Amino acid sequence: MIPHTSRFTVVGNHLAQHAELSLVAIGVGVHIQSLPAGTEVGIKTLTARFPEGEVKIACALRELEAHGYLRRTRVRLTKGRVATRTVFCNQPGAVLRGGVVPVVGTAVRSTAPAPTLVREHVHVPEPVAVAVPEPTAVPEHRPVREPVAVPEAPHAPVRLPPPTAPKQPRRPLPHPQTLTPELRQAASAFLADLRRHAEALVLSEQDVEELVPGVAAWLERDATTDAIRHALTADLPKPLKHPARLLRHRLTALLPPPFPGVHDLAAPRRAPVTPFQTCDGCERAFRSHDPGHCRDCRAQYWEAA
Numbered sequence: 014m015i016p017h018t019s020r021f022t023v024v025g026n027h028l029a030q031h032a033e034l035s036l037v038a039i040g041v042g043v044h045i046q047s048l049p050a051g052t053e054v055g056i057k058t059l060t061a062r063f064p065e066g067e068v069k070i071a072c073a074l075r076e077l078e079a080h081g082y083l084r085r086t087r088v089r090l091t092k093g094r095v096a097t098r099t100v101f102c103n104q105p106g107a108v109l110r111g112g113v114v115p116v117v118g119t120a121v122r123s124t125a126p127a128p129t130l131v132r133e134h135v136h137v138p139e140p141v142a143v144a145v146p147e148p149t150a151v152p153e154h155r156p157v158r159e160p161v162a163v164p165e166a167p168h169a170p171v172r173l174p175p176p177t178a179p180k181q182p183r184r185p186l187p188h189p190q191t192l193t194p195e196l197r198q199a200a201s202a203f204l205a206d207l208r209r210h211a212e213a214l215v216l217s218e219q220d221v222e223e224l225v226p227g228v229a230a231w232l233e234r235d236a237t238t239d240a241i242r243h244a245l246t247a248d249l250p251k252p253l254k255h256p257a258r259l260l261r262h263r264l265t266a267l268l269p270p271p272f273p274g275v276h277d278l279a280a281p282r283r284a285p286v287t288p289f290q291t292c293d294g295c296e297r298a299f300r301s302h303d304p305g306h307c308r309d310c311r312a313q314y315w316e317a318a
Contacts, residue, residue, distance in 0.1 A: 022047040025104065028082065037069050038076035045083075045101050054099060081105030184265050186223075187230035200228035203238055204260075211246040213253040220257040227264035234271045 024043050031039060044062075045054050059070045077083040084100040189196060204221045207214040216224070231241050244267050245260055253259065287300040294310035306314065 023103075027104075027106065031080070034076055034080060035073065037065060038073040041070065041073040042077050042082050042101075045077075046103055055097075186227045186261055186265055187268050188226040189229045189233040192226060192229055196229040196232055197225055199232060200225040203228055203241065207242070207245065207260075210242060211249060213249055213251075214246065214256045214260070216257055216260075220260075224257065224260055224264065227261065227268075230268065231264070234269055236269055 022043070024046060028034075028039060028042050028046075034042070041059065044059075048054065056067055056070050056074070059065075060067050063070070065073075074083060078085065082102055082105055084102065086098050086100075088096050088098050090096055201221055204216060204224055207216070228241065232238075245263050249259070287302060289298045290301045290304050291298055292307040292310055293304070294306050294313075297307050297309075299307040305311075
C-alpha cells in the first residue's frame with residue numbers, strides 16, 4: 014500500500030465500518046470530514062453535489078446527528094438574523110467518555126434578509142490525535158435516539174386493465190351426416206386444388222385430412238364448388254400465416270343452412286272458418302254451415318213440440 018503524502022483525510026473505522034449507519038450516511042460523513050472549515054454543507058448544497066435527493070441527504074444527516082457525529086445548533090446574529098452552526102465530531106466516542114471536546118466553529122454570516130434562516134455551514138476541526146484510555150469494566154452507555162421515520166413518496170395508482178368478456182368456446186368443424194367415399198374424394202380434391210386459385214392457401218396432407226369433413230358438409234348442403242371456393246378465397250389477409258386455421262374458421266362460420274324441402278316452402282293452410290247464418294225465426298246472426306234457426310229458437314221449438 015502506498016501512503017498518501019498530500020490531499021488525504023484520516024477517517025476512523027468506527028465511521029467507515031459503522032454497523033448501524035446507512036451507506037449514504039457513511040459517505041456523507043466522510044465527505045463532510047474531508048472539507049475545510051467554513052464550507053457549506055446544507056441539504057441544498059449536498060443535493061447539488063451528489064445524485065441523491067433531498068430526502069436521502071436529510072435522512073443521512075439525521076443519522077449522523079443521532080450517532081453523535083454531527084451537531085447542529087442555531088445561533089442568533091445581529092440585526093435579527095439566524096445562522097445554523099454545524100460541528101462534525103470525528104470521534105464522538107471520545108467526547109462521551111470525557112476525552113477531547115470537539116471544536117465548535119463560529120457561525121458564518123448570513124446573506125439572507127431577516128428573519129429567514131441561512132444555509133447550513135460546517136466547521137471541520139483538524140484531525141486530532143486522541144489518547145483513548147483503556148476500557149474499564151464499566152459498560153458504556155450511549156444515548157440512542159429514535160430513528161426518524163422518513164415519509165415514503167406516494168405510490169402511483171396501479172392501473173388495472175378493464176375486465177374482458179370470457180371468450181366463447183371455438184365451434185367445432187361441421188361434419189356431414191354421412192361421409193361417403195364420394196364426398197371424401199370430392200372434398201380432398203377441392204382442398205388440394207385451392208392453391209391454383211390462391212397461392213397463399215398451400216395445405217399439408219394433414220391439413221387436408223382435417224378439413225375434409227367441413228368441405229363435405231358444404232357439399233352435402235348442395236353448395237357448389239364455385240360458391241365454396243369464393244367463400245374460402247375472398248379477401249384473404251396479407252400476409253397469411255396460418256391458412257389451415259383460416260379455412261377452418263370460414264368453413265365453420267360461413268356454413269350455409271340446408272335447402273328447405275317442398276313442404277317447408279308451402280304456405281301454411283289457414284284453419285277453416287264457419288260462415289255466419291241468419292236465424293229464420295229471430296233473424297239473429299249465428300255461425301253454422303247450414304241455414305236454419307239459432308240455438309235459442311231451436312230450444313223454443315223443442316219445448317213447444
